[in-house]
Amino acid sequence: MTQQVPSTEPELAGVRNFRDLGGLPTVDGRRVRAGRLFRSGHLAHATEADADFLAGLGLHTIFDFRNAADQKLEGQDVALPGVRNVNLPLTDPADGAEFWKMVREGDTAQLRGLLSDGKAANRMITSYRTIIKERTAEHSHVLHALAEDSVPALMHCAAGKDRAGLSIAVTLLAVGVERPAIEEDYLQSNAAHRRYKVHRSSTSPDAMSDEVMELLSPLFDARAEYLAAAFTTIEETWGTVDTYLEQGLRITPEIRERLRANLLD
DSSP, X not given: OOOOOOOOOOOOXXXXXXXXXXXXXXXXSOXXXXXXXXXXXXXXXXXXXXXXXXXXTTOSEEEEOOOHHHHHHHOOOOOOTTOEEEEOOSSOTTTTHHHHHHXXXXXHHHHHHHHTTTHHHHHHXXXXXXXXXXXXXXXXXXXXXXXXXXXSEEEEOSSSSSHHHHHHHHHHHHTTBOHHHHHHHHHGGGXXXXXXXXXXXXXXXXXXXXXXXXXXXXXXXXXXXXXXXXXXXXXXXXSSHHHIIIIISOOXXXXXXXXXXXXXX
């Protein structure tokens, strides 16, 4: 498997899943430039030290892919001086609201009915497919912005795994990063110190039991099959990545060249 160039990873107390995409290799022998593209979970719980670190990155734009319900639950991102915040929800608050309420509050029997026998993983796969097919305008907006003036940029959602993970993957595809390197970066979200902290409001004695955590696991894992479903959806819908970018996202060859100039060594 293609290896990412090692880099020093900061210890952030209130921000999960942060990393610099610098070093990822492209199919034509180039690499993503360090300090140009970052990803993370939400910034709402960033400590003062975290905020100082983030402010020191020289960010131009933060792309927040959370919806209004996420922001209400977790809070708004900390404000960083001189940084533009762009909110582009990739899921609707009403989409699956009852499902996520059950995830937070349901008892073991209810969660078995909702998530067992592959139902949780299938829901994630469906979500990835839907975002690729239906959120082309949002992904187009991100790529056009990165080609213009929005770097250095940080992309995040709640956990920094799914919505941000897909947006990062689309960006990396657009500049020609190797597929194995995209997958390897995506799977890094599974590291123990990066994973989203599961919060349950259920007061039942088994609210955080081993069985409940196992049932919830597919929702909070980064799984290769999820990313593969996104890539397959691109191919099934548009035929090739180039056609997806040109017809689905309105990314011309000239814009791709500007993206490469802004993001690659």
